[in-house]
Amino acid sequence: MKRGKHKIFIGMAPGVGKTYRMLEEGHQLRQEGIDVVIGLLETHNRQETAQKAAGLEIVPRKQITYAGVVLTEMDTDAIIARQPQLALIDELAHTNVPGSEREKRYQDVEAILDAGIDVYSTVNIQHLESLNDLIARITGVVVRERIPDRFLEEADEVVVVDVTPETLEERLKEGRIYALDKVDQSLQHFFQRRNLIALRELALREVADNVEEEALEAEADRPNENAPYCSILERVLVCVSTYPNALQLVRRGARIAGYMRAPFYCLFVDDPDRFLTRAEGLHVETCERLCKELGGEFIRVSRSDKARAIADVARTYHITQIIIGQSQRSRWELLLRGSLTHQLLRSLKNIDIHIIATDKANEKYTSTAHW
Incomplete structure (x- = not known):
């Protein structure tokens, strides 16, 4: 049997309108002749949500007795x-x-999908398993009910139902999310403005990540390998050498990546035609250690053509920002061989290149250092 398709409506917090949006689309599809039922609805006594469900068939819940209490x-x-x-x-x-x-309910949803039935479902960003520790640090709340990340990744479509933190606060104060006697407590805890801003960014970024992954998969299947790939997320690549300013580049790259909320990578291109001195080798190891301490990934490749090596890595990792140091070559060398910057600009499109000035006071290895 063909597996059903799954569409998830995700939001930053309760009250953004996920369930309302799901019901709204259910009505639209019903008008188009699709057989739609409500498998499970939680209105939380929100009148607007309950009213929106009117006219849609609801599958009755089953009763389960637990500890002498009948639950549904x-x-x-x-x-x-x-x-x-x-x-x-x-x-x-x-x-x-x-x-x-x-x-878990998501396991019930899997069974329904396996039966060939399409499913629309709702979830908040704080219920994603991989974000559990981060959510606890942001909000001070440990979320007990979670879904595995793969469930979001395997969904056929994920839609962010987004409102501003100000709009959500207004809804809360009007009693449209929780009862009025719970408003003050909610505003002082989970619904603090700083929490809502962080949760909103997480929700938007999570979906952006999923879209990016789908784009990467689609790119791998494209017949035209030369067609350019346009990344919707920033990725920073720092090109380090044996010059002392390489450590400065790593730190600068980490800061730029932090501003952009982007992953960053450090690349060292090892020339196979020459050996590194002991001092140079230790310097590269220091760059690698610093890169990893700052949350980056260190890449080391062996290639005599430095510009080609950087360009290949940039394409493989879908880099959007490249950071390099100011050239240490003399004017005659630049005239004869051309600058690394110009070579990269010729071979790479839609990638920004940042050139960081060299601290002259700290120059060493000038005659032997290489990219």
Whole structure:
């Protein structure tokens, strides 16, 4: 049986309108003749959400008795038996009542997708497994209900439902997210402005990362290998040499990458026609150690053509920013061989090149240093 398609509506926090947007699209598809049902809806007593669900068929929940209390959960078997074309399922990260067939709601969704039924679902960014520690540092809240990252990566479509932190605060104060008696507490804790700004950026960036990965996969399948690739995310490459200013370049590259919220890489091109001195070798190792300490990835390649090596690495890693040091060659050498900068500009398109001035007071190895 052909697996169903999965569309996820993701937001930075409760109240951004994920469920409302999902229901809205469900109504539109129903008007187009698609068989749509609500598999699970959590309104949290929000009138606008409840009103938006009116007119859509709801699959009744099943009752489960736990510790002498009757609770309800989504009836996955009933949804599969009903065989709609599309099921709308709220709160993907929900943990089911003990005794349920599956522990997590996302596992129920997998079963529904395997049955050939399309699913629209909702989730907040703080429920993503890989972000759990970061979310705890940002908000002070340890999120217990989480979904694996692969679930987002495997989705056929991910949509960010986005509002400004100011809009979300207004909704909260108006009682449109939680009861009015919980507003002040929420504003002082999870819904602090700084938290919302950080969560919003995480949500937008997570989807951007997914789009970038899909673009990379599509690029690998393209028949025209010479077609340019346009990256939507910044990636910084620092080209280090045996000159002392290489450490300065690494630090500058890390700062630029930090400003851009971008990954950064350090590249050393080793000339196979000459050996490094002991001092030069130790210097390269120091650059590598500093790069890794600053969260970068160190790349070392052996190639006599430095410009070609840098260009190849830039294409492989989809670099958008290259940082190099000021040339140490004499004017005669530049006239005879050309500058590295000009060679890179000729071979690379749509990549910014930053040239960092050399600190003359610290120059060493002038006659032997190389890229």
